[in-house]
Amino acid sequence: MNLFSEIRDLVLDALAQMQDEGALPADLSFDNVTVEPPRDPAHGDMATNAAMVLAKPAGRKPREIAEALAGKLGADARITSAEVAGPGFLNLRLAASVWQGIVGTILERGTDYGRSEMGRGKRVNVEYVSTNPTGPVHVGHTRGAVFGDTLASLLDYAGYEVTREYYINDGGAQVDVLARSVYLRYLEAHGREVAFEDGTYPGDYLVPVGQALKDKVGDAYVGKGEEVWLDEVRALATDAMMDLIREDLSLLGVRMDRFFSEKSLYGTGKIEAAIKDLDDKGLIYRGTLEPPKGKTPEDWEPREQTLFRSTAHGDDVDRPIMKSDGSWTYFAPDIAYHYDKISRGYDLLIDVFGADHGGYVKRMKAAVSALSDGNVPLDIKLTQLVKLWKNGEPFKMSKRAGTFVTLRDVVEQVGPDVTRFVMLTRKNDAPLDFDFDKVLEQSRENPVFYVQYAHARVMSVLRKAGDGGIDTGDATLAGADLSVLAHEAELALARKLAEWPRLVEIAARSNEPHRVALYLYELAGEFHALWNRGNDDPSLRFLQDGDAATSQAKIALARSVAVVISAGLDILGVKPAQEMR
RNA sequence: GCACCUGUAGCUCAGCUGGAUAGAGCGCUGCCCUCCGAAGGCAGAGGCCAUAGGUUCGAAUCCUAUCAGGUGCGCCA
Numbered sequence: 001m002n003l004f005s006e007i008r009d010l011v012l013d014a015l016a017q018m019q020d021e022g023a024l025p026a027d028l029s030f031d032n033v034t035v036e037p038p039r040d041p042a043h044g045d046m047a048t049n050a051a052m053v054l055a056k057p058a059g060r061k062p063r064e065i066a067e068a069l070a071g072k073l074g075a076d077a078r079i080t081s082a083e084v085a086g087p088g089f090l091n092l093r094l095a096a097s098v099w100q101g102i103v104g105t106i107l108e109r110g111t112d113y114g115r116s117e118m119g120r121g122k123r124v125n126v127e128y129v130s131t132n133p134t135g136p137v138h139v140g141h142t143r144g145a146v147f148g149d150t151l152a153s154l155l156d157y158a159g160y161e162v163t164r165e166y167y168i169n170d171g172g173a174q175v176d177v178l179a180r181s182v183y184l185r186y187l188e189a190h191g192r193e194v195a196f197e198d199g200t201y202p203g204d205y206l207v208p209v210g211q212a213l214k215d216k217v218g219d220a221y222v223g224k225g226e227e228v229w230l231d232e233v234r235a236l237a238t239d240a241m242m243d244l245i246r247e248d249l250s251l252l253g254v255r256m257d258r259f260f261s262e263k264s265l266y267g268t269g270k271i272e273a274a275i276k277d278l279d280d281k282g283l284i285y286r287g288t289l290e291p292p293k294g295k296t297p298e299d300w301e302p303r304e305q306t307l308f309r310s311t312a313h314g315d316d317v318d319r320p321i322m323k324s325d326g327s328w329t330y331f332a333p334d335i336a337y338h339y340d341k342i343s344r345g346y347d348l349l350i351d352v353f354g355a356d357h358g359g360y361v362k363r364m365k366a367a368v369s370a371l372s373d374g375n376v377p378l379d380i381k382l383t384q385l386v387k388l389w390k391n392g393e394p395f396k397m398s399k400r401a402g403t404f405v406t407l408r409d410v411v412e413q414v415g416p417d418v419t420r421f422v423m424l425t426r427k428n429d430a431p432l433d434f435d436f437d438k439v440l441e442q443s444r445e446n447p448v449f450y451v452q453y454a455h456a457r458v459m460s461v462l463r464k465a466g467d468g469g470i471d472t473g474d475a476t477l478a479g480a481d482l483s484v485l486a487h488e489a490e491l492a493l494a495r496k497l498a499e500w501p502r503l504v505e506i507a508a509r510s511n512e513p514h515r516v517a518l519y520l521y522e523l524a525g526e527f528h529a530l531w532n533r534g535n536d537d538p539s540l541r542f543l544q545d546g547d548a549a550t551s552q553a554k555i556a557l558a559r560s561v562a563v564v565i566s567a568g569l570d571i572l573g574v575k576p577a578q579e580m581r
Numbered sequence: 582g583c584a585c586c587u588g589u590a591g592c593u594c595a596g597c598u599g600g601a602u603a604g605a606g607c608g609c610u611g612c613c614c615u616c617c618g619a620a621g622g623c624a625g626a627g628g629c630c631a632u633a634g635g636u637u638c639g640a641a642u643c644c645u646a647u648c649a650g651g652u653g654c655g656c657c658a
Contacts, residue, residue, distance in 0.1 A: 036597070039604085049600065052638060062638070086601045087638060132658070172658050262658090289655050293582040303655070316584055316654090323656035330658045358585050359653035382586075384651090426594075429586060431651085433593075442620055445606060453620085499597090506597055518595065518605095525605085532622055541618070580620080 002116070002501040003102065004046065007078075007092065008035040011048050014072035023068055024058050035092075037499065044083070044091035045495065051088040062088025099494035100482035106497060106560035107478035111567035114500045118508060119160030125341050126152040128352035129249065129256075130167040133241040134178045135203055137248040137407040140354065143432065144383045145407070146423040146573070148352040149254045150513040151381070153571045158508035163346070164257045170238045171262035171333055177201065178241065179234035180226070185210025186233075190222055209240045251411045252419060253573045260340070265333045274339035274371065275321065275332065283309040283370055289317065308335070313366035335367045342372045349378045350511060355429070358382050379511055383428050389435035414439055417574040421448040424517040424572055442580070447521045451565060452577040454524035457531060458562035459578050461542045465555055470548050477556035484553045489530050489540060493557060496526045500564050513571070520568045527561050 011033060018024045033054070038047040051066035058065065063084055070082035070090055081093040106113045128148020131141050149164065156162045169175075181201040184194040189211045196202040213221075213236060221229040242259070249255070265271050278284050287307050291300045306322035308331070321332045341349055349368060353360065361380045368378040388395035388405065395405070411419050413436060422439050425447055426432045442449050462472045485494065500519070507515035534541040542554045566576045 032599095034600090036600090038601075039596090040601070043601070047600085052600080055638070089601065091601095169658055174658065292654050300655085305655070307655095320655060325656070327656085329656065334658090355586070355652060357653080357658095361585070382652090384586080430594080431587085444621085447606090449620090457618090503597075510598060512598095514595095515597080519597095522595095522605085528621095531618070535614095535618060535622075538617085543618095 002505065003098070003498045004035050004037075004502045007046055007094075008033070008048075010073065010076060010078075011035060011050055011069070014069055015050060015054075017072060018065075018068060024054065024060075024065070028054060028057055030054075037495075038089075038091065041492075043085065043089070044081070044093045046092045046094065048090045048092070049088075051084075051090060055088065066090045096486055096491060097483065099491050099498065100485050102494050102498045103482055103485065103556050103560045104478050106563050107474045107556060110474070111563055111570065113563065114157065114504045114567055116158040116501060116505050116508065118158045118505050119155060122159075122347040123161045123163070123345065124155055124348040124350060125163045125165055125344070125346045126155070126350045126352070127165045127167055127341075128152075129245075129254070130169065131245065132169045132172075132174050133238045133245065134174055134201060135241065135244075136205055137245055139386065139388065139405040139407055139410050142252070142407045142410060142419065143386050143423050143428075144352050144354060145249060145252060145254050146420050147381065147383050147428050147513065149252075150420070150424060150516075150572055151350065151352070151511055153573065154504070154508050154513045154516060155511075157567075157571055158504055160348075160508075164255070165341075166256045166259045167337060168238070168242065168259055168261045168263075171266055172330060175234055175238055176230065178206075178237050179230055182206050182209050182213060182233055182237040182240075183221070183226070183229065186213045187222065189214040190219060192222075205244065206237075209237055212236070212240065248407050251408060252416050260337060262333050262337065265336045265340075270340065271328060271332050271336040274336040277339065278308060278335070278367075278370055281370060283312060284321070285309065287318065289320070308363075308367070308370075310363045310366035310370075313369040315362045315366040319363045331363065331367075334364065335371070338364065338368050338378070339371050342368065342376050346376065349376060351378065351380045353380060353382050355382045355384045381428050381511060384431045386423070386432045386434050389433055389437075391437065395436070410434075417452075418448050420573050421451075421517060424514045425521075427512065427514055447517065448574075449580075450528075451520045451524045451569070453580055454527045455562050455565045455569075455576040456578060456580045457527070458558045458565075461555060461558050462562075465543060465551060468543070470551055470555070472552075472555055472559070474559065477552055477559055480552035480556050481549060482553050482556060484550050485557055487540060489533050490554075490557060493526045493530050493561065496523050497560055497564055500567075516568050516571050520565055520572075523561065523564060523568075527558075 012030055015024065015028075015030060015033070019026050019028065030050075033048065033050045035046050035048045038044060050069060051062040054065055055062040066084040066088050070084060073079050073082045073090075073092065078094055078098050079092055080095050083091045085091050126148055129137070129141060129145045131137055137145070152162045152164045177200055181196065184196060184200060185206045188194050188207075213233060216236070221233075275284060285307055286304055288302050288304050289307070303324060305320040305324065307318040308321050310319050311317065319331055320329050321335070323329055338349065351364065361382070364380060365378050368376060418439050422434060423432065438446060439448065444450050465472050485491065503515060503519045507513060530540065542551070542558050544550045544554065562576070569576050
């Protein structure tokens with residue numbers, strides 16, 4: 001359904017014909033031949049670089065090849081002109097009926113119009129959020145949550161079979177700290193004075209957990225050492241925190257397919273099995289690391305450790321997997337976790353980390369490369385910081401000052417739709433400004449509003465048409481005589497709609513969901529532009545008084561814009577607006 | 582010191598994984614609503630794509646070096 005790949009196939013057929021006729025060598029590779037929209041619309045609807053790419057290997061001049069190719073393509077009914085331009089571009093113009101046909105296709109296929117077969121038969125695992133289960137989801141994790149969730153939806157739309165996964169870090173020291181914090185709240189529930197020291201978590205959200213513990217065990221643990229209660233309190237506390245986190249995520253519309261517990265890797269032989277796999281490959285050894293140059297820690301002492309030879313798979317230094325007391329470092333269960341993911345048969349793994357974990361990327365890729373013998377690619381996407389603004393100034397967060405901003409705080413103020421969309425208006429690895437005032441503003445400056453407004457306008461047109469007795473069912477609209485959509489402004493909008501399936505594939509290939517948000521903004525821009533033309537030129541309005549047939553064709557165009565916006569917003573996890581208030 | 586990310590208009594950022602004369606929003610300048618689709622619209626000015634080399638038909642995009650900012654760097658996850 002991707003018009004661009006259809007035309008590319010047409011170009012490749014023509015090239016193959018030229019091979020048969022001896023005009024091109026038989027052993028030519030066409031991999032680099034592209035068909036894409038030219039930056040300048042004056043150059044036509046599509047341009048192919050075929051002649052330039054093939055000139056050298058074919059030993060012919062680019063313009064010669066282009067001329068011959070133009071002759072062949074001109075025979076196709078869809079192509080109205082094929083002109084050689086510049087250094088050897090072949091600029092193609094497509095018949096208006098092709099663009100009008102796009103509208104019909106959209107109305108027939110609905111929001112599936114942009115679905116791709118690109119990922120057919122491929123399974124991908126997207127791991128995201130994965131915050132420590134020690135408290136509510138912090139605003140800093142919101143971007144990763146939205147990014148990961150949207151990426152998963154995008155890949156699904158592109159035909160992949162997607163698993164959304166959350167890795168619960170419930171195996172390390174921080175859940176012990178959590179347990180001790182809950183214990184303090186438990187003592188408090190029994191009327192004791194407590195002090196939150198040693199880095200314990202003072203947040204109010206643990207008060208009910210302490211109370212719950214009291215309700216469950218009474219005063220059984222009061223005055224007892226932690227060897228008595230730690231295990232139980234830890235389990236109770238992490239369960240409570242995961243409930244809290246799930247709740248927070250659901251506020252944003254984020255739902256996981258699977259939660260994977262780090263703890264489940266301990267005492268089950270899973271870590272040992274993963275390390276053994278590396279050991280069998282000769283990648284585990286005892287050794288001593290060099291201190292980092294230029295920044296030797298004060299207390300540096302050479303120490304012999306069990307190391308993973310990650311340098312054999314692209315890392316800069318080998319990494320320790322075991323502490324000197326014989327327990328695992330945090331890296332070991334991470335290796336085992338990814339070993340587990342690989343063994344579940346995924347064709348592609350994606351991890352979404354915060355940018356502060358950037359130093360972790362190479363070793364994780366090295367581990368996956370080693371464990372899968374280079375067969376399972378791991379793509380790690382880092383999400384940069386979000387800077388919050390309020391009343392025109394940076395909004396400082398501080399636990400001490402009590403301005404600890406959570407995901408919930410943000411969502412309750414601006415809503416899930418705005419939160420999600422805004423988080424995706426920037427590339428994942430670029431910092432993002434989140435301005436509480438601007439994201440709610442109703443102006444062109446605010447992309448959320450701008451896109452929603454476009455959709456609402458279409459809905460408004462449909463309502464008005466319905467009031468006027470015009471049938472606006474998609475099936476009826478698809479059957480309208482679309483050839484009346486002949487004005488350049490209308491065709492421009494149809495061309496933009498034709499880009500949608502291609503955009504989906506590009507975004508999915510590069511794992512960049514923000515492209516969807518940007519595309520929707522552009523599409524909305526084209527739509528509003530056409531709408532505005534209707535101010536000066538009544539013949540461009542969607543509703544034509546007394547002419548139901550023409551109205552239906554124009555409504556069909558508007559409706560197909562709404563369909564594509566809906567499809568795009570659905571990927572972003574945003575509900576389209578029916579009307580603006 | 583090393584690694585990764587970033588550097589594009591006055592500001593905030595896109596730039597379709599190498600294409601033609603590098604785009605958008607805001608801001609700036611000038612026009613456009615007694616009424617019909619102005620929670621705006623049209624037009625214009627504004628760029629050595631951090632710098633210097635290299636690869637090639639062709640580079641903001643790829644490679645190398647340099648500069649600037651951010652992040653990270655052995656028993657914290």
